[in-house]
Amino acid sequence: xxxxxxxxxxxxxxxxxxxxTLVFTVYPIVNTLMMAFSNDYILAIGSRQGLFYKxxxxxxxxxxxxxxxxxxxxxxxxxxxxITVPISTFLALLIAVCLNSIxxxxxxxxxxxxxxxVTNTIAIxxxxxxxxxxxxxxxxxxxxxxxxxxxxNNVIELFGxxxxxxxxEGSSWSANMFVMVVYIVWNALPFxxxxxxxxxxxxxxxxxxxxxxxxxxxxxTFFRITVPMLSPxxxxxxxxxxxxxxxxxxxxxxxxxxxxxxxxxxxxxxxMVGFINRNIMDSNAHEGKAxxxxxxxxxxxxxxxMLNMYVSKKKVHY
Numbered sequence: 001x002x003x004x005x006x007x008x009x010x011x012x013x014x015x016x017x018x019x020x021t022l023v024f025t026v027y028p029i030v031n032t033l034m035m036a037f038s039n040d041y042i043l044a045i046g047s048r049q050g051l052f053y054k055x056x057x058x059x060x061x062x063x064x065x066x067x068x069x070x071x072x073x074x075x076x077x078x079x080x081x082x083i084t085v086p087i088s089t090f091l092a093l094l095i096a097v098c099l100n101s102i103x104x105x106x107x108x109x110x111x112x113x114x115x116x117x118v119t120n121t122i123a124i125x126x127x128x129x130x131x132x133x134x135x136x137x138x139x140x141x142x143x144x145x146x147x148x149x150x151x152x153n154n155v156i157e158l159f160g161x162x163x164x165x166x167x168x169e170g171s172s173w174s175a176n177m178f179v180m181v182v183y184i185v186w187n188a189l190p191f192x193x194x195x196x197x198x199x200x201x202x203x204x205x206x207x208x209x210x211x212x213x214x215x216x217x218x219x220x221t222f223f224r225i226t227v228p229m230l231s232p233x234x235x236x237x238x239x240x241x242x243x244x245x246x247x248x249x250x251x252x253x254x255x256x257x258x259x260x261x262x263x264x265x266x267x268x269x270x271x272m273v274g275f276i277n278r279n280i281m282d283s284n285a286h287e288g289k290a291x292x293x294x295x296x297x298x299x300x301x302x303x304x305x306m307l308n309m310y311v312s313k314k315k316v317h318y
Contacts, residue, residue: 036060036291060292069267070293073275080180080271081245088185089237092192097226099193100200110197117190125254128183132166167255169263176262176269184251188244192237199233200226235312239305246301249273272297 039059064070099109116124133150153163165171166179207229211221227234252260252269261268272293279290 032291032294035288036295038288060288061296064289064292064296067275069270070272070275072267073270073272076177076269077246077248077271077273079177080184080248081242083181084184084188085238085241085245087181088188088192089234089241091185092189092237093196093227093230093234095189096193096196096200097222099197110194113193114190116187117194121187121250122254124187125183125251128179129167129255132179133168167262171262173268176256179255180252180269183255184245184248187251188241192241195233195237196230199230203229231312231316235308235316239308239312242304242308243301246297246304247273249277 037056037058037060039057095113099106099113102109131150132152149157149163150166152166157163164175166175203226207225208221211225216224248271252271252274256262256269259266260270260274267274276290276293276297279286279293
């Protein structure tokens with residue numbers, strides 16, 4: 001316990017953190033709640049009137065839920081999260097087990113797998129966009145269209161397949177979704193591998209020695225020893241994976257640009273965070289609708305997190 005006469009020193013040392021938390025965390029949350037529940041909220045920047053609203057209510061939530069753009073973002077966000085989190089977690093577990101069993105070049109391989117995590121997301125998105133691109137050049141009979149394909153289509157054509165329009169103008173939603181699933185899974189692997197590999201290295205080797213003595217198969221050892229012992233780490237990466245999945249935005253921008261879709265179908269790959277950002281930056285001042293959408297996103301993330309924590313209590317072995 002801190003001496004009561006010296007508590008002022010503790011408060012003095014904590015004051016910078018408390019002030020920053022109040023300014024950059026507490027105030028934005030309170031302000032978001034006020035804007036979300038303010039009907040016809042309009043922020044008049046540079047005007048003497050300041051802001052306008054017609055009382056408090058849920059009009060912003062009704063309008064947001066009635067927007068086709070919001071429902072598109074919600075559908076894309078849910079699909080990307082539900083598809084990528086299980087796939088990336090399973091692949092990360094397999095890779096972590098393989099890395100843990102490799103002695104030679106172990107550190108080098110860990111570094112290679114971790115590189116995407118420290119690389120700029122937009123830069124990686126541009127690389128993926130180039131890899132999956134298919135661009136036509138020339139529009140006349142004298143100069144016929146010449147198609148230049150990215151490395152993915154080159155590989156497909158090498159094996160006798162036909163090039164697919166993955167991300168360019170005229171591409172389908174399913175092709176766009178496939179590219180984003182591949183990108184998000186690849187980009188999510190490093191962090192999950194790091195966490196699971198650390199967990200594997202802390203597992204008591206006596207369990208595996210006992211399994212060898214009993215002649216237990218590798219498959220049974222994996223499901224009976226490795227997975228249960230890693231269950232706390234698996235629960236952690238799944239929960240953080242769902243939270244990150246619902247906040248997906250920069251990866252879409254990296255591949256498709258700020259319009260979040262092919263040139264002929266803007267916002268085809270829109271997400272909930274993309275919808276929120278677009279309304280915040282809108283010149284018509286849609287802060288109230290953006291705040292309502294942010295609260296809906298928070299409610300979804302909170303509900304999914306609570307569900308994951310409830311399930312983890314039943315399945316996780318500490």
